[in-house]
Amino acid sequence: MTGPSHTLADLEAHGFPVGALTGEQREVLLGLTTEELALLIDVKARLDEVGPEVQAHSEVAGAALF
Amino acid sequence: MDRTSGGSIAAVRIKLALTKPALQAAAARLWQLPGLAQRYPAYLCAMHGVIRASVPLMELAARRCADRAADDPVAGPLRQYLLRHIEQERGHDDWLLADLATLGCDLPRRVAAQPSPTVARLAGAQYYWIEHYHPVALMGYIAVLEGNAPTPELGDWIVRTAGVPEGAVRTAREHAELDTRHAEAAFHLLEALPLTAAQTNAVTISGLHTAETLIRLFADVVRAT
Secondary structure, three states, rough: OOOOOHHHHHHHHOOOOHHHHHHHHHHHHHOOOOHHHHHHHHHHHHHHHHOOOOOOOOOOOOOOOO | OOOOOHHHHHHHHHHHHHHHHHHHHHHHHHOOOOOOOHHHHHHHHHHHHHOHHHHHHHHHHHHHHHHHHHOOOOOOHHHHHHHHHHHHHOOHHHHHHHHHHHHOOOOHHHHHHHOOHHHHHHHHHHHHHHHHHHHHHHHHHHHHHOOOOOOOOHHHHHHHHHHHOOHHHHHHHHHHHHHHHHHHHHHHHHHHHOOEEEHHHHHHHHHHHHHHHHHHHHHHHHHHH
């Protein structure tokens, strides 16, 4: 595990909507470890890949099963 | 050794919540793109590979908790939670197989088929972390899977849109009912556990990895059908 080494500007450059986040969320984002940030960037990239072809629906949603 | 306050678990929630838009987008494609009648059996097959590992993962984690109980204050309460949750989850893979049987799926062939690399990446990481790091990592997996369960309306949507019989959506309906409560129970446990910072980080990494791989799995199903 490595400690945080990024700024809000770094996060914004990766496409995180920093301006729309609460102060608490921003504080948590600044505390992300390098591994956490890398995983979140991967997740964000997957969101960007699919584009706006289908809009998420609040009722027809969820697909994970445990 | 520093032990986590409830505030650190609030940070875990915030970090995992950042994956929600991507998970919701991936699920939206799964349910809303044309061709759900073909895609739904493929989704069930993929998820059978995941759900069949749920009880075995918890059983392994409970055994590793028992091994650690003497000198790890997390192990005892975590083991008690896992033993309860094993009984709550037992047999759910059979619901899914029954859904597939209703769709006319060749069950012996399905059960014998090798799960995909993405399924192995999703569930397999948990086996590794439980065995070689700490069983609490499994809580990130549980929190993400149970926190992104089917909505109550999804069963009706599948029946209507895919044209499948009611008997083919039991798994979606049951999980919509159960998993919202289960996801909250997972976080309540985390708030109560005396986690170290490293253990809290393990839960977060496990949850983020689960989210990323789950999105990949849903995309695999869409791509293949």
